[in-house]
Amino acid sequence: MLNRTYQWRPIRFRLKSQFLIPTFSLLFTKPSVSAANITSDDETSDPVREILNKASTSKDLFGNHSVRTLIPTLNSLQVDQIIGNLGLEDPDSAIDFFYLLRNEYGSCGSRVSQFVIGHLLAGKRRLKELRTVLEQMLQEEGSGSAPSLSELLENRFRAWDSNDLVWDMLAFAYSRSEMVHDALFVLAKMKYFKIQASILTYNSLLYNLRHTHIMWDVYEEIKASGTPQSAQTNSIVIDGLCGQSLLQEAVAFLQENEGKESKPCIVSFNTLMSRFCKVGYIDVAKSFFCMMFKYGLLPDAYSYNILIHGLCIAGSMEEALELTDDMERHGVQPDVVTYNILAKGFRLLGMMSWARKIIRQMLLKGLNPDVVTYTILICGHCQAGNIEEGFMLQEEMLSQGFQLNDIAYSVLLSSLCKRGQVGEALRLLHEMESTGLKPDVITYSILIHGLCKQGEVQEAIQLYNKMWLKRIFPNSFTHNAILLGLSEKGTLLEARMFFDSLTKSNLMENIVWFNIMIYRYAKVGKVREAVQLYEQIIEKGITPSIVTFNSLIYGFCKSRKLAEARTWLGMIKAHGLVPTDVTYTTLMNALCETGNIRGMFEVFREMEARAVEPTNITYTVIIKGLCKQQRLQESLQLLEVMHAKGSSPDEITYNTLIHCFCKARDMGKAFQLHNEMLLHNLQPSPVTYNILLNGLCVNGDLNDADRFFSSLQDQNIRLTKVAYTTLIKAHCAKGDVCKADTLFRQMVEKGFEISITDYSAVINRLCKKNLTIKVKVFLHVMLSDGITLDQQICFVMLNAFRRVGDLTSEFELLAKMIKCGLLPD
């Protein structure tokens, strides 16, 4: 007590303050807090004296009306004076006064007052409150404040009772607020004053530093300081080691340190199991689960949930359900998390009816769905393409008093983007922002990817820049999207430049960037460049993925180097990877294209032998192969197989078959297949119509083709340029130039871009029929369209003019050709 009053003595403080007012006033407002005790009355302002008087006479200080009216008039100095005095006389009242100020007037007094209260709380071992007071202080001070706060504690409070405890709590609060450097500064000060830090403080610091090697310094210091370790200490180290991908070391650490001094800790085991599940070693996790029993530990709900989660992610739902039963048998009740994990497992497998069954079970248990439950359901519906159901669930959530979080919004955004409704997605982003949610790097990446997929790379880059402005930093996913957009929309060179800048500026290079580039090179037939990138991957020690190899194989197939493509199939196995449905389908497609149907079936048999499930694309390729051999009945049978297997044929499957029947001059069956598409809710594409139109032109009456074409136009069905050129060519060939002319004009009016090929197609056919007058008309239109001639079409026309004896036109054309440099002389 004496010591305490000594520090509070106004004499020393006043002396100092007389010289230091300018700087000190910042921290201490004005001289002594306890001045009221000692100094003459005129130095103590009236409200302070009045409140202190009331405090000594009345029991219920704060129920007193006149005190209540005085409080709002107090300034910071006066608050310090009251707290300082009350603190000496009546700590409880001081604390009450402090809370009253904070809760009802939103003021916390100066740092001095806060530290006074801190010491009083520490003295009464009200540690949680002490932590709150300090954490609030640190929120306001921010990082880098440790030196000034330490100085205050050192100069003004060192001799106070419980001062050691406040120091420790200050370090702890800094650590919890993730101001690690400040925490270390305070710890250093404490070491200097020989104040022992508590294990809680050490653990918190250890936790914050667990992903760095400094973790060991803290750990060594804990040992050196002789502070008794808590059960938590070791599990933090274990988690840290796992986080640094040192799983072996983590296990070794557990074996060395657990169960020797104290009972081993469940948390350590849980941490290890969770980490091993995450990297796919579920069997290892299971063995830890069993080991717990040997150590005399009973797994808790976390242990079960972690293992159930691991099983669900691996798709072993049966085992996951068994373990859930086990859990109940051992008297550990499955909780909301357990059911959410199971529901997610079924969702991942696309088994939404089972997921709903799980949720029903949960409801029967009297557990209420939470935001995560709803998010899983929304995700499941969206995944199945039913966004509308997703939005209905959003409504339900809101009516249940849940607010959608950023993850639920991301799920909805992502499925809108996948459907190509990026505009809708952007609208949803605004809705999200208006509810106060902050889109994060994932949300932005989804949108950027959506925009890039739609070819709106400029907009994507704008969003990318906006993200930077909001200090949300793009990650490799974001860059994937931009690279993808550039490679699809821009030139290959542009994409390569962006790719090079990515690989140069990023320490962690991403296999997906390489895969995107390799695929692009493969697609345009630049296998050499693709292989060069593959060599770079190997040189840099990056692990290639199955996509890398599939893209390379695709490249060799595109360049008709099938033997090499097969060699690369061997490389997949050499790298410990497994060929996928894409691998085999790519090869099968290439063999089919070259007419090697036997080879195609050989690959298919290998695929079956390796138990790789064929997809609808695989079946479509086989159908294409069968069609090539005119095995029409078999291809129709395969279509039935697809329906039966639930491997739904898509629009391309039908287009393949329709094309095949058109070629076989069976237009009836072709149209029947078209109707079947509609029955299966498959929207025929412009390609479907081109195939049918061409079929009618080649096999049937041109009038049928015309009628079909107009009916499509009447229904406002989207058609491509090919539909027009198909009909135009047919009319040219049959000699109805008038009709061809009309269609050509229509095509131009629709805004399609017309090239020399389109004119050449018409002119070629007209020339064949010696319809040179019409040729001249088309030539004129073409030239006025700004299209330049090429040598090939000129010679065709010259020959035609010569045949019909139109010398004038022949010379005119020759003159034009010389002007364009199409003739040597």
Next chain:
DNA sequence: CTAGGGTTAG
């Protein structure tokens, strides 16, 4: 220490 969101290939 457990549950919910984003990437490349035919």
